[in-house]
Structures are given as structure tokens and as C-alpha cells.
Amino acid sequence: MELLLRLLAAHVILLALSYSFVYCYDPSPLQDFCVAANETNRVFVNGKVCKDPKSVTANDFSYSGLNIPGNTTSFMGSNVTTVNVNKIPGLNTLGVSFARLDFAREGLIPPHIHPRASEILMVTKGTLLVGFVSSNQDNNRLFSKVLRTGDVFVFPIGLIHFQMNIGRTRAVAFAGFGSQNPGTITIADAVFGSSPSIPREVLAKAFQLEANLVRFLQIVYGPALWS
Template identity: 85%
Template structure:
């Protein structure tokens, strides 16, 4: 009798486990070799890109040239970020990776920003960079920073504010990989003081403990051109 009850119990456990696995199963990976991004379709949007007919895919859909070329850094930030995402390489669609080249003039910086959809891993190939990120409020907004030289690598967790700055008198170059085909970028100052329409000045003045006149000035600096 005990043996029969034990078998019934084991059978129920196995059935429960199978039922649970069937309910929670899903496809964590792409269901085909590739899904090269096709041209936009009018009035239809998807979370990503439409796929080309595989028969029309060529090697050019998986390639991009020019990351060996130094970029122009004669701007007020003294930096230039060349992003190679799914919009540059259609073959990245559904693959969850992308790349960027970062050029820095003397004293140039990539100001505090976030990537809402990707973790970033950065390697310095020329010069020295001061890099860092800030943890969340739950971790008391701790700053993790380090000076990187050629060959050093640093990781910026997804969604956290981070920055890079050239700390040498020569140009600096770095390359970054992202865990998304389209990581996105939100520069903090641009988003806060340059939104369209503008965040009310009273909100920003209280949030940053600033005079309303200074907030008005920052709206002019970071906002869209007035002409």
C-alpha cells in the first residue's frame, strides 16, 4: 500500500513539474539564423525592425566601414561618438549587440548620460580617460570611477548615469560594446534642461535647489535654437 501511494505521489510531482515547464517555456533566442532589418513599413511599427526576405540578404547587411577614421571633436564637448547600431548594420537586428567609437580632444568629455536599453563595456585604445558611473538611490548614489589607460576596460551597468573624460593633453580614443542592437542615449543635461516642451522652471528650481533665473538660462543653453 505504501509503495502504491509513493508511486502516485511521484507521478503527481512529475506531472506538476511538466505542467509548470510548459506554462513557463518560451523562446529566449532568435528562431532563425538572422533577421536583417528591412525598410520601414508605413503605419506599422514593431519592437525592433522588420526582417528582409532571407534570399535578398547580402554580406553588406552585416558590415560597416570607417571606424578607423578619427572623428571631428571641434565642438563644445570636445568629443564625438560614432555609433554602429542596427541603423548602420541591418544584420544586427535581433542579435542584441552594437558598437561605438569615442573620440576625445584634449579635455573633451562624453557628459553624464544613460543607455536605457544596454550595459556598456569600454576599452581605451589611445590616451587616458577618467570614467565612472553612479549607482541608484537604493545604493546611496555611490560613484565608481577610475582612470583608464590604453588597453584598460571598464563596464557601465544598464540604466546607470556614467561619463568619460580625457585627462591627457593628447587625443584619446575608445571603443564601446553594448548589449542591445539599439541601446539609446539620454544625456542628462539635455533631457532635463532641453526637453520639448520644457519642464516647468519651478519644478527644476526646487529639484536642483537653483534660482529660477539660472534655470531659465539653462533652458536657453540646452534648449532648441530660438531661430
């Protein structure tokens, strides 16, 4: 009987541990919803201050406009329309968000990471070359694929990834994220466009580049060029 009880206790502990790991990185809600209040004078951690539930309406859970093509006249020829907690207050604490990705011909969303979310992407128009790179411990392997209309691809949390239009027409995709605010760090912008700048000797040695080339890249990606 004692052995049976020990086995049962061990089983319960394992179930509890496995259950705790299935949640997203965002905090789990302890109520039906916690619609974000438009307040900036209060401290918050991993979320936003909740509205009074009695003042919540259906509008807090909706957003319109993803049917409108994004402006792809930028240098990269791409545009991302994000729908996160700042667009839909009702996403607060729910651990999800969404985006529309528009690409001109040869348009690119350059290598970047989402520090707080995995991403699942579906192509609705055109042809995209997509891929991600695994971590150092996996020898930085590239996982890449050509996607066409209706195809889906997943990018694991925190890994460098990219999407490029290789078709003859504009391309459109939609992406879901496992966080209300996944965040984006574009690698080139962060490395060569930081403010203040990373010392040139650091970047020159890290990337095995001449100091003058590092200086050029810092001018190209620096905030002054885009302001």
C-alpha cells in the first residue's frame, strides 16, 4: 500500500510539472480577461493595468484593417502590420498576437528575432523563401523552405529568421505569435545601429571586418539616416 501511494504521489508530481510547462511565456490570466487600460502613470510588470471589467466592450477584443495592403516602398520592400496588445487591449494576459506581412517584388524582412514568442506563418499570396538558424549548440544550422499560397512554417522562439519574396508578384502572409507583445530585434539594426554605437574595434574583430567598413555600416544603419 505504501509503495502504491508513493507511485501515485510521483505520478501527480510529474503531471503537475508537465502541466506547468505547456503555458506560453506570458503570464497566465486568473480571470476571464484583463483588458489593458490606457494608463501610463502606473508601474506594471509583464502586462498592463486592467480596465474595470464593467467598462469592457466587444470593441476591446477586435481590430479592423488587416485587409488593407501595407506600404512596401521602404528600402527593404516589405511592411509588417502588427496586431498586438497595443492594438487590441483585450489581448492583455492572453499570450497571443498577430501580424500581416506585405512584400513587394524581391521584398525582404531581414534576419531578426522575437525574444518573447514563437511564430507561425501562412502565405496567402505569392512565393516566399523563409528560414531560421538554430543556436550555437546545434551548430547554427539553417532550416529553409520555399512557401507558396496556403503553406505554413514555424519559427521557434528567440532564433534568427527571415522571409523574402522570390516570386514575380507581390506577396502577402499572416503570422501568429505566442505572446501579446513578442518584440522584434532586427540583427543588422541592433548590431550596427545601436545608440550609442558599439565600439568599432569590437565589431571589426567580431565580424572580421575593416574598421572603415564597420564605420560605413554604422552610418547606413544608424538612427541619423532614418530620422
